[in-house]
Amino acid sequence: MTTATDTQLPQGIGRLSRGWIAFFLGAAVLFAFGIVGYIYEQGQGMVATGMRDLGAMQGATWGLYIAMVVYFIGVSFAGVTVAALIRLFDIEKLKGVARMAEVLTIVALVLGALAILVDLGQPLRGIVNLFRYGRPQSPFFGTFSLVVSGYLFASLVYLYVTSRPDAARLAQRPSRLQGLYRWIAAGWEDTPEQRAKDRRVTFWLAITILPLLVVAHSTLGFVFGLQVGRPGWFSTLQAPAFVTLAGVSGIGHIIVLAAIVATVLKAKDRIRLDAFIWLGRFLMVLLFVYLYFTIVELLTTMYQPTEHEKVLSDALLRGEYAWIFWGSLAGLAIPALMLAWMALTRHWRVSWLVVASILVNLAAIGKRYLIVVPSQTHGQLLPYGIGSYSPSWVEYAVVIGLFGLGALAIGAFMKLFPIIELEEGEA
Amino acid sequence: MARYKMVVDLDRCQGCRACMEACKVENNTPAGVFWMYVFRFEQGEFPDTSISFLPRPCQHCNNAPCVKVCPTGARYKREDGLVLTDFERCIGCRYCEVACPYGVNYFNWRKPDHAFDDYKMDFSDPDLVAFTGGVVPPYRNPDHDVKHGPEGRLTSGSGHFKGVMEKCTFCVHRVEKGLVPACVDTCPVGALRFGDAEDENSPISVFIREHESFQLLEELGTDPSVIYVGGAPPSTESREIERPMTRV
Amino acid sequence: MKRSTIVTWTMIAVGVVLMVVSYFFLATPWCNTAVECSNPRVPFAPAIFVLGVLIAFSSAVYYAVAKD
Numbered sequence: 001m002t003t004a005t006d007t008q009l010p011q012g013i014g015r016l017s018r019g020w021i022a023f024f025l026g027a028a029v030l031f032a033f034g035i036v037g038y039i040y041e042q043g044q045g046m047v048a049t050g051m052r053d054l055g056a057m058q059g060a061t062w063g064l065y066i067a068m069v070v071y072f073i074g075v076s077f078a079g080v081t082v083a084a085l086i087r088l089f090d091i092e093k094l095k096g097v098a099r100m101a102e103v104l105t106i107v108a109l110v111l112g113a114l115a116i117l118v119d120l121g122q123p124l125r126g127i128v129n130l131f132r133y134g135r136p137q138s139p140f141f142g143t144f145s146l147v148v149s150g151y152l153f154a155s156l157v158y159l160y161v162t163s164r165p166d167a168a169r170l171a172q173r174p175s176r177l178q179g180l181y182r183w184i185a186a187g188w189e190d191t192p193e194q195r196a197k198d199r200r201v202t203f204w205l206a207i208t209i210l211p212l213l214v215v216a217h218s219t220l221g222f223v224f225g226l227q228v229g230r231p232g233w234f235s236t237l238q239a240p241a242f243v244t245l246a247g248v249s250g251i252g253h254i255i256v257l258a259a260i261v262a263t264v265l266k267a268k269d270r271i272r273l274d275a276f277i278w279l280g281r282f283l284m285v286l287l288f289v290y291l292y293f294t295i296v297e298l299l300t301t302m303y304q305p306t307e308h309e310k311v312l313s314d315a316l317l318r319g320e321y322a323w324i325f326w327g328s329l330a331g332l333a334i335p336a337l338m339l340a341w342m343a344l345t346r347h348w349r350v351s352w353l354v355v356a357s358i359l360v361n362l363a364a365i366g367k368r369y370l371i372v373v374p375s376q377t378h379g380q381l382l383p384y385g386i387g388s389y390s391p392s393w394v395e396y397a398v399v400i401g402l403f404g405l406g407a408l409a410i411g412a413f414m415k416l417f418p419i420i421e422l423e424e425g426e427a
Numbered sequence: 428m429a430r431y432k433m434v435v436d437l438d439r440c441q442g443c444r445a446c447m448e449a450c451k452v453e454n455n456t457p458a459g460v461f462w463m464y465v466f467r468f469e470q471g472e473f474p475d476t477s478i479s480f481l482p483r484p485c486q487h488c489n490n491a492p493c494v495k496v497c498p499t500g501a502r503y504k505r506e507d508g509l510v511l512t513d514f515e516r517c518i519g520c521r522y523c524e525v526a527c528p529y530g531v532n533y534f535n536w537r538k539p540d541h542a543f544d545d546y547k548m549d550f551s552d553p554d555l556v557a558f559t560g561g562v563v564p565p566y567r568n569p570d571h572d573v574k575h576g577p578e579g580r581l582t583s584g585s586g587h588f589k590g591v592m593e594k595c596t597f598c599v600h601r602v603e604k605g606l607v608p609a610c611v612d613t614c615p616v617g618a619l620r621f622g623d624a625e626d627e628n629s630p631i632s633v634f635i636r637e638h639e640s641f642q643l644l645e646e647l648g649t650d651p652s653v654i655y656v657g658g659a660p661p662s663t664e665s666r667e668i669e670r671p672m673t674r675v
Numbered sequence: 676m677k678r679s680t681i682v683t684w685t686m687i688a689v690g691v692v693l694m695v696v697s698y699f700f701l702a703t704p705w706c707n708t709a710v711e712c713s714n715p716r717v718p719f720a721p722a723i724f725v726l727g728v729l730i731a732f733s734s735a736v737y738y739a740v741a742k743d
Contacts, residue, residue, distance in 0.1 A: 044537070044538075045535070045536055045537045045538045045589045045590065046519075046534070046536050046589075046590060047536035047537045047675060051536075052536065052674060052675065053460075053524065053530075053532065053533050053534055053536075054524055054525065054527075054530045054532070055464075055529070055530020055531065055532075056461055056464050056530065056670075056673040057459060057460075057533070057673050057674050057675070058673070058674060059674070061521045061524045061525060061532075061534060062521060062525055116520075119520070120518050120519050120520055120590070121517075121518070121519020121520075121521070121534065121535065121589065121590020121591055121592075122517065122518050122519045122588070122590045122591060123518075125516070125517075125518045125519075126518035126519070126520070129499045129501075129516055129518050130498060130499060130518070130721065131719060131721050131722040131725065132499075132715075132718065132719050132721070132722070133499040133500045133501075133516065133703075133713075133714065133715060133721070134498060134499065134702070134703075134715075134720075134721030134724075135497065135498060135499065135500050135702065135703040135713070135715075136698055136702050136703065136705075137495055137496075137703065137705060137707075138495070138496050138497060138498040138522070139496065140496070140498035140520065140522060141498060141721070144498070145721060145724055145725055145728070146728075149725040149728055149729070150725070150728040150732070153728065153729055153732050154728075154732045157732045157733070157735050157736055158735075160736060161735060161736065161739045164739065186740045187740070187742065197738065197739060198739060201735050201738055201739045204735070205732075205735050208732075223522075226496075227492070227496075227525065227526050228492070228528070228647055228648075229492055229526060229527065229528025229529075229644070229647055229649075230525060230526075230528070307663040308663075376525060380530060381528045381529075381644055381647075382466075382483070382528075382529060382530060382643070382644070382661060383466070383468065383661050383663070383665045383666065383667055384530055384667065385667055385670075489708075490707075491707065494707040494712075494713075495707055497713075500703060500712075500713030500714055500715075501713075502713075503707075503710055503712065503713035504707050504708055504709065504710075504712070504713075505709070505710055506708070506709050506710070513713075576710075577710075578710045
């Protein structure tokens with residue numbers, strides 16, 4: 001791939017090894033699988049999914065797709081939080097993970113938006129009509145206007161502003177990507193005034209994005225928490241619990257991504273153990289807060305439940321959904337204990353952190369599924385009987401395809417731009 | 428402006444489900460879809476069991492959760508009390524369906540069956556009227572393909588588009604002609620009544636005044652336009668029996 | 676004040692005003708008793724809201740890139 005005129009760009013940008021080609025091919029195959037599933041769904045109508053109507057049809061009308069919408073948008077928590085923490089509290093040791101966190105946020109938001117689109121019966125109308133007729137009264141207004149438009153755009157702006165210095169450095173040397181870097185740098189010069197400007201911009205962006213983050217994740221909680229007719233949904237705790245679990249899955253994701261990047265780019269000196277420890281502590285705090293919310297919620301529904309709440313909590317605790325419920329709870333409690341142990345003994349290991357992060361992410365998917373589905377199949381207020389839902393291959397295919405697309409996007413970014421902020425003299 | 432309400436007389440209902448059939452024929456709903464649904468319940472333990480019936484159309488709530496959550500205003504409330512769906516605006520997010528505590532919404536999971544499109548005829552044709560006696564055959568009512576109300580939206584009938592939400596319309600296409608919904612017209616024992624409740628002297632207002640009544644899930648504050656008279660709301664003891672095939 | 680600062684603040688102000696105005700005055704009224712409650716008062720009002728968000732955040736790009 002490298003020609004004689006090319007100088008070596010840092011972090012393996014612009015060069016494809018065999019391993020990378022295999023990675024891209026693998027991700028592309030997954031993505032193609034998702035495309036096939038979606039084309040099939042569009043051809044058949046949504047009867048190709050496992051979803052059916054509530055009530056007499058005894059199904060669940062929101063299923064795996066909506067659970068994944070909530071999960072993906074939850075993962076987007078990571079980038080802005082890490083970025084904001086760096087700018088607001090001057091946490092230098094997190095610098096190495098800042099850009100990958102931003103990229104993760106953007107990719108997760110795009111995947112979340114796509115997951116909404118694949119769930120719509122009329123996706124093309126959805127794109128137009130939401131902007132044409134959108135009603136602020138609907139909790140969905142927050143989801144598409146703030147989460148997908150505002151939050152995504154703000155994250156892009158943030159990524160761009162923090163990328164310019166690196167682009168300017170890379171643009172100084174000849175490479176096939178020089179034009180791109182010049183365009184991104186947009187005349188950035190390494191002067192004290194420009195640096196002060198950048199600091200000011202990122203500081204104020206961080207401050208404005210932080211409340212946007214709370215609002216965005218809360219509106220997603222409101223989608224469920226405001227519905228009085230659905231046992232298990234109508235709860236004040238819904239919004240704060242959504243924000244917290246978003247943090248858990250987002251920080252978990254970034255730990256995994258940072259570990260992968262550190263290994264692949266052999267950059268353990270850039271993403272030091274310090275950063276992992278910091279993220280691990282943050283994850284631990286969020287995990288304990290979320291476990292506390294879970295216990296409060298359980299107590300409330302078990303102490304003196306109404307008949308309808310009882311049907312639901314029975315299904316969760318010892319019925320059809322018990323394996324997901326207890327599995328997810330274990331996937332949250334075990335990592336919490338692992339992190340607490342590491343924090344107490346002050347003996348941190350990246351491999352343990354990665355295991356804990358993968359567990360919390362699986363648990364987060366499980367918890368999202370449990371928020372969405374059981375309240376529909378077991379939460380009918382009129383005696384329609386117990387419903388059932390299991391995702392069809394189409395739904396699994398589309399979700400796998402979305403993960404494939406995410407991997408492709410992050411991989412492509414790593415091959416075009418340094419995913420770890422450059423240090424002085426690195427370029 | 429009228430304010431339409433439906434009264435369901437549970438003392439009269441015999442659970443024959445003729446209203447369900449009438450609704451299907453009138454609105455061309457797909458298989459497994461029952462805009463009007465009649466529960467047949469059984470209570471108690473053998474041999475001390477009792478059986479009861481409960482017709483469940485869309486409740487056309489005055490404080491409708493589905494209208495509130497609709498992100499595009501495709502689900503809307505008219506001043507005459509009807510809660511309708513604009514089939515040309517609905518994006519198919521199904522939020523109305525999860526918000527509705529009554530389970531009255533049905534999504535077009537499949538592509539609508541347009542096998543009968545060729546049968547569309549001008550039923551006002553004198554030659555045809557001589558043959559049909561003015562009766563529009565049930566397979567495809569042309570009224571479903573025109574827009575209704577002063578707002579001029581496509582709101583009546585079923586199976587227009589795939590991926591769009593549909594539900595009981597109180598037969599808006601009939602109500603606008605001064606007729607009552609098909610289920611009301613069909614009920615052989617007069618268990619269903621329909622009329623303008625704003626007019627204090629209309630038969631339905633008098634009937635509601637003179638009888639003890641309840642609404643389904645009153646405690647949720649949705650204030651349904653469907654009033655139940657006689658009988659009792661279903662309890663958690665009620666078990667559904669003799670279900671029709673409802674899953675597509 | 677420098678010209679770039681003025682433009683930046685103007686962009687933020689315009690964005691916020693667009694957001695507030697479209698959310699409270701141009702979008703669908705807060706009721707659900709009539710047909711009007713399902714239509715925005717001005718067509719594409721939600722798009723105006725989103726435009727406001729975009730303009731407000733674009734000011735950051737402008738400020739960072741602008742030459743004084």
